Amino acid sequence: MRHGKLSSASPMALRRYGFILSFLAAPLVLYVVFVIAPYVQAFQIALTNWKGISPDFDYVGFENFGKMFADDVFWQAVRHHGLLLLVMPLATIAIALFFSFLLNIGGGQANGRRTGVRGAAFYKIVFFFPQVLAVAIVGVLFQAILRPDKTGVVNNALGAVGIDPVGWLINPDLALWTIMGVMVWQAVGFYVVLFSAGMSSIPSEVFEAAALDGAGRFTLFFKITLPLLWDTLQVGWVYLGIAAFDGFALVQVLSVDRGGPDNATTVLPLEIWRQAFTFSKYGYASAMGVALFFLTLTFAVLTLRVTRRERIEF
Amino acid sequence: MTRPPQRTGGRVGVFGALSHLALVVWAILVIFPIIWTFLGSFKTNTEIFGEHPLGLPATFHWDAWGRAWAKAHIGQYMVNTVIVVALSTFFTMLLSSMAAYVLARYRFFGSKVIYLLFVSGLSFPVFLALVPLFLTVKNLGLLGTHTGVVIVYVAYSLPFSVFFLTAFFKTLPTSVAEAAMMDGASHTRTFFQVMLPMAKPGLISITIFNILGQWNQYLLPIVLLPGNAEDKWLITQGIANISTNAGYEADWAGLFAALSMAIIPMLIVYIVFQRQIQSGLTAGALK
Numbered sequence: 001m002r003h004g005k006l007s008s009a010s011p012m013a014l015r016r017y018g019f020i021l022s023f024l025a026a027p028l029v030l031y032v033v034f035v036i037a038p039y040v041q042a043f044q045i046a047l048t049n050w051k052g053i054s055p056d057f058d059y060v061g062f063e064n065f066g067k068m069f070a071d072d073v074f075w076q077a078v079r080h081h082g083l084l085l086l087v088m089p090l091a092t093i094a095i096a097l098f099f100s101f102l103l104n105i106g107g108g109q110a111n112g113r114r115t116g117v118r119g120a121a122f123y124k125i126v127f128f129f130p131q132v133l134a135v136a137i138v139g140v141l142f143q144a145i146l147r148p149d150k151t152g153v154v155n156n157a158l159g160a161v162g163i164d165p166v167g168w169l170i171n172p173d174l175a176l177w178t179i180m181g182v183m184v185w186q187a188v189g190f191y192v193v194l195f196s197a198g199m200s201s202i203p204s205e206v207f208e209a210a211a212l213d214g215a216g217r218f219t220l221f222f223k224i225t226l227p228l229l230w231d232t233l234q235v236g237w238v239y240l241g242i243a244a245f246d247g248f249a250l251v252q253v254l255s256v257d258r259g260g261p262d263n264a265t266t267v268l269p270l271e272i273w274r275q276a277f278t279f280s281k282y283g284y285a286s287a288m289g290v291a292l293f294f295l296t297l298t299f300a301v302l303t304l305r306v307t308r309r310e311r312i313e314f
Numbered sequence: 315m316t317r318p319p320q321r322t323g324g325r326v327g328v329f330g331a332l333s334h335l336a337l338v339v340w341a342i343l344v345i346f347p348i349i350w351t352f353l354g355s356f357k358t359n360t361e362i363f364g365e366h367p368l369g370l371p372a373t374f375h376w377d378a379w380g381r382a383w384a385k386a387h388i389g390q391y392m393v394n395t396v397i398v399v400a401l402s403t404f405f406t407m408l409l410s411s412m413a414a415y416v417l418a419r420y421r422f423f424g425s426k427v428i429y430l431l432f433v434s435g436l437s438f439p440v441f442l443a444l445v446p447l448f449l450t451v452k453n454l455g456l457l458g459t460h461t462g463v464v465i466v467y468v469a470y471s472l473p474f475s476v477f478f479l480t481a482f483f484k485t486l487p488t489s490v491a492e493a494a495m496m497d498g499a500s501h502t503r504t505f506f507q508v509m510l511p512m513a514k515p516g517l518i519s520i521t522i523f524n525i526l527g528q529w530n531q532y533l534l535p536i537v538l539l540p541g542n543a544e545d546k547w548l549i550t551q552g553i554a555n556i557s558t559n560a561g562y563e564a565d566w567a568g569l570f571a572a573l574s575m576a577i578i579p580m581l582i583v584y585i586v587f588q589r590q591i592q593s594g595l596t597a598g599a600l601k
Contacts, residue, residue, distance in 0.1 A: 016420070019501035023416045027409040027472055028428065034469035035435050038446035045445060099340065102333050117334060125588055126341045129348075132584045132591060134530035136550040137576050140557040141347055144354075144569070151362075153350060185343065193592050217329065245439065249532040253554050269441045269533075277537065282445045289442035296439050 046286035057283065064287035074288065077268045080176060081245055081295065084183075084267075089240035092184050093233065096191030099127065101221055103192065104199040105207065124196065127189035135186070139253030142182050143169075169256055172264035179250060179265055187243070191236050198232035199225060238303055245296045248273065268292045348577060354570035355379060362566050378567035379575070382556075388572045390545065391552035398460050398548060399528045402467035406524050407517060410472055414479035415505055419491075429480065435473030440533065448537055458543030466538060467528050475520050482516035483509070522587070522594030529580075549576055 046064055050057035068074050103120040130138065145153045146168040155165040168178040202225070210224055226233075248269035252258055258274070259266030268288055276285035354362050355378050356371040383389045417429045447466065448457075456462030490512065494504045510517070535548040547555075556572050559565075584591055 016501065017422070020416050020420055020422055022502075023412040023505075024428065027413040027476070030409065030465065030469045031432065031435070031472050034447065034450065034466055035443065035472070036431065038443035038450060039438050041446035042442045042444075095340075098333075099337065102337060106330075106333060117330070117337065119337075123337050123341060124592075125585075126344050128588070128592055129581070129584060130344060131595065132526055132530075132580050133577060134532060134550045134553075136530075136532040136554050137573065140553050140569070140573060141351060143557060144566070145347055145350070153347075188340070189344070190595065194596050197596060246441075248441070249550075253532075253557070269439070272441045272444060273533070273537075276445050276448070282449075286442075286445050289439075289444065292439050293442045297437070300437065 042286045042289050045282055046290045048283045050282040051280055060283070064284050065291075067284065068287050068291065073263050073266060073271060074268075074291075076263050077266050077271050078295070080265065080267055081247075083176065084180060084244040084247060085241055085299070088180050088183050088187075088244055089237055091180070092187045092191055092240055093236055095184065096188050096195055096236075097226075097229075097233075099123070099188070100192045100195035100199060101225060104196050105220060105225060106217060124189075124193060127192050129189065130186040131190045133186070135249035136253050138182065138186055139250050143254055146178060169254065170261055172261045175255060175261060175265045179247070179254060182250060182254065183243070183247070187240065191240075194236060195229060195232060198229045202228045234303075238300065241299050241303060242296065245269075245292065245299065268295075348581075351570050351577065352574050355382075355567055355574050357567055357570075359566055362570070378565070378571040381565065381568045382571040382575060386552070386556050386559075386568060386572055387544075387547075388549070388552060388556075388575050391547050391549045392575070394460065394546060395529060395549040398463050398467070399525060401460075402464040402471070402528055403521060403524045405464065405468045406471040406475055406528075407521055409468060410475035410520070411479055411510065411513065411517065412505070413472070414476045415483050415509060417476070418480045418483035419488075429476075432473050432476040435470075436477065440470065444533075444537065451538055456538075458539055458546060460546060463535065463538050463548075466534055467531070470534075471524050471528065475524065478520055479513070479516060482513060486512050518590060519594040522591055526591070526595065 047059050047061060048057040049060045049063070103116040103123055106117055133141075147153075147155065148167045148170045149165050150156050150159050152165070152168070154168065158164075158166065167174065169175050206224060206228070207220060210220055215223070246269055247267040251265050251267050251270050252273070255265040259270050269292065272285045272288045272292065275281045275288065353371060356374045356376075358371075361369070361371055413432070417425055417432075451457050451462045451466065454462070456465065486509070491504050491508055494508045495501075499507070530550065531548075532550040532554070535551045536554075539546050539548065539551065553572055553576055556569055
């Protein structure tokens with residue numbers, strides 16, 4: 001906008017700056033006080049032994065970090081994030097890609113255009129629904145469904161075909177996988193819709209040309225759809241990767257003993273929350289927060305580096 | 315990969331059947347838990363956890379719904395959440411569109427820095443800020459108040475909303491606003507009467523995004539509305555708490571009624587606005 005330059009009269013310029021100031025002041029103050037300042041303070045508190053009860057604390061340098069690196073629970077949580085990062089995005093993306101391919105392209109041709117299978121619109125609506133539910137509510141829901149004895153729906157159904165009850169959440173070797181399953185259950189619909197949007201922007205001539213060359217569904221999927229969808233896939237991967245460093249609400253609500261059994265499902269956000277609000281170890285909790293920040297940052301930078309490739313224009 | 319056309323037909327048939335089966339199975343996986351919860355709210359404990367937890371209830375009575383609404387305070391939590399989310403979404407939209415408009419349309423000293431400051435908030439996990447945020451809210455005397463929750467919701471919704479709306483305002487034509495200014499409209503009036511109506515599609519997307527995000531928030535309520543402020547609690551922490559208590563009081567139907575009460579409004583809103591919700595939530599991914 002050139003309003004300031006339209007006239008050099010100072011009342012006009014003054015009015016312009018007054019306007020800018022009046023529009024920016026409230027959001028900026030709110031944002032700096034409640035978002036930026038806490039982030040900065042977290043790095044400072046991480047260097048103290050603050051226990052929260054008294055206002056007194058000492059700077060202890062990197063003591064909290066030393067304690068953290070010697071803490072088994074910390075490393076357990078980091079390992080869980082590693083597993084989450086490896087399995088959850090891959091499973092979600094694979095299932096969502098399969099479904100969105102079926103729903104958009106897999107139905108064959110009608111009037112020379114590729115269409116989805118019958119009922120595609122209905123499936124998209126149903127699949128997306130878990131996304132609008134609160135994670136805490138999903139957690140409570142699955143707590144009832146996955147009860148370890150025959151009173152759980154899943155185990156009751158398994159019992160009907162002669163399989164013994166499975167300790168979905170009480171078996172330490174299984175609990176994290178169960179929680180990942182619930183994460184995938186909730187996330188798939190979102191990525192079906194996201195990938196569908198990406199697929200519908202691929203021009204249909206591309207598919208027509210390929211079909212004329214005799215390409216089957218598998219060729220269409222791996223040689224055409226996948227490369228043309230790369231940008232959208234990358235976005236999905238980043239989103240899911242960031243989600244893999246969270247997991248707080250689901251683990252806190254769904255797992256036994258909040259992160260159990262025996263810390264078998266704990267994640268860093270949960271440990272931060274527990275150290276801060278159960279044990280009032282503000283310094284230590286903030287140190288874990290700093291660790292989480294650097295883990296997330298590393299993931300984001302690496303992903304952008306590795307997955308960047310040339311855009312395919314169409 | 316090319317196959318003779320006559321064979322393709324048969325392969326596609328099997329593939330088509332299997333893939334359709336996969337779609338049906340996933341649809342059942344999504345729908346079934348929700349129907350089971352809804353039916354569970356009418357059942358007795360023996361019906362819920364007896365030999366046939368998948369069966370229909372013997373009689374449909376609404377006792378559990380009454381218990382969940384009044385005794386478990388779901389009604390109260392619901393009202394609290396509606397108030398908090400309505401206020402915080404309104405102020406998020408107001409403040410973020412004001413900031414985004416100025417950042418998108420006016421060039422002034424520091425505009426770039428302020429924009430980057432807002433956007434940088436997107437790359438920090440909220441857990442890093444948790445302790446200092448809690449202390450800030452506490453020191454301001456806002457711990458355990460809805461005012462505190464609304465302010466924090468607005469503040470943490472700003473980065474994404476400002477980021478998205480700045481991009482959106484930049485795509486709008488400048489000529490209409492310039493004409494309005496020529497006609498003597500003030501900057502403020504131009505914003506509210508010309509630019510905001512033009513930005514409606516973007517505003518709707520981000521409003522939906524914020525309503526859902528804030529409605530589903532769990533971490534911030536349990537930190538900012540601790541146990542001694544139970545009458546201020548929001549729906550997500552209320553449900554999670556009932557789940558803990560249901561085990562002791564053995565009121566499973568009450569839990570399912572509470573869950574249904576939390577799920578059904580979302581289901582109705584989703585069915586009515588599903589197109590807008592899908593585009594609103596995926597809007598963030600298509601930057």
